[in-house]
Amino acid sequence: MENLNLRHLYYFWVISREGSIARASEVLDLAPQTLSGQLATFEGSVGGRLFSRERRRLILTELGHLVQSYADEIFELTGELSETLRSGPEDRPLSLSAGISASVHKLIAYYLLDPAMKLRRPVQLECRTGRTEDLLMSLKRKELDVVLTDRMPRAESPERFAVHPLSQSTISLFAAPALAEKLRPGFPGSLNSQPLLANATDAPYFQKLMNWFNLNNVRMNLVARVDDSALIKVFGRDGVGVFAAPTMIKDEVCRQYQVSLIASLDEVTDQLYAITRSRNLAHEGVRAICEVRERLL
Template identity: 60%
Template sequence: MDNLNLRHLFYFWTIAREGSIVRAAEHLDLTPQTLSGQLATFETAVGGALFRRANRSLQLTDFGHTVLGYADEMFQTAQALSDVISQPPEERPLSLSIGIAASIHKLIAYHLTEPVLTLKREVRLSCRTGDPDELLKRLAQRELDLVLTDRQPDSAEAGRFRTYRLASSSMSLFAIPQLAEPLRENFPRSLNGQPFLATSLKAPYVTALMNWFASQNLRVKVVAEVDDSALIKVFGRQGVGYFAAPTAIREEVCRQYQVEHIARISEVRDTLYAVTRSGKSHNAAVQELIKERPELGDRLEKTDP
């Protein structure tokens, strides 16, 4: 940066875009002699010729093309920044970086983030999935604005974060039609020894589901453990076994993966939270996301058998 004069770089960029020193000088309201001198000073500073003369015109050297590529990015970014600064504060785009626990079902994650996509203000959304503990570390380091998770932070970390309960849904079981029909008969005894697709993630609903199986004296035959909720559904669509998903997304799961609903397990629930840093956030997108949305868990369960 010691050798990089941004004004000289801007002069070079303008010359390259205009194709000649004369036209660039007119654009910059400088004399051609002054602009030519500024270009020579910049070439000396960067240690190489940026243009060569050919048939009374200027052509970029290889080095000039390289410098121009960086200059294009820099000044396009500067123009975008200028456009943002010129807007009234209430109309400027919002940046929102969200961490999403990998154990949250992807359709649920979409429904939880959907409200910010319908705000009147533009929202530049970035989503990262991963382990909840790692996401909370990134939240504390201000790399994230908010974390969507299915478990609350440890009590030892309570002072660092604020937790908001967003929604809760019972869990349901699903399978392809050939498996679902016999499993619905004599439920839950019909599940005994049948192939089950389990998640290897340490989600609270998984522990509750396994405890429910035990309370029913069912032998669970796990045929695969998968650490991705979407991949489990793909396995289920291929008939490998039955799987669990929140009742709140029952219709979407059935439609997207060509499976059928077996039964709802009201005793097992998936509860979701938004976690922010302690202290009130002034980001309007964050404020929109931390609103409780009971309709997400209730909308389908009201009509469940």
């Protein structure tokens, strides 16, 4: 065959990742008819069908799987090269775009980002908060360099992200001083029927907390869901209810929000992750964040 057309290979690769020409056309900003024609041309050049159709889905053929395996390596390497070149000379500022899940406590997010800010070269940091799913879409589009989150990507996600475990902390319960003082005697039975503030009910640590309540025959009254780690502490400070936060930042939480510790729950933990497009960390700032694991675990 003639020299491989890398643009056609890239179009095929995006289609294989998205699972349909319609979705791939949105990613590539091309008309579906144009993309379909480019795919047909590429199939002609490689000498066989790369997809078979099952209902409305495109399924990779044996040849398609073979080509995709090479394409994965090629475009992972080109992505790393692009990030390396984007970093530029050491005397130029390093651009770092980080996505932070709204449910991640901002004090911990600061600790995780801090190693990148302490690199020898200056760093221009851009932070974006939001839902993990939305941030991962931005990571996929190369709008972000890393996503800091408290949950793994969904198992059914077609994207191939690299997941780097970071810090793990037990969970503690906090409340306004008067409420905390009332609840410490007789803990955990004292929590029964007391108001509870949930940071995010789908967060992994929250499910563990609910299981701990059930095992200890505790029935709290969920009064609010506040999907922002700073705002929930403001509600807690004003006596609206009890809230949970990682034990590793308990002193800062109490000092900054004038709340008091009720108790620490050794059986309930919160795990944080850094998610990147590639296991090979070419970006110096992202590498510094991921290497913080040994210091925080």
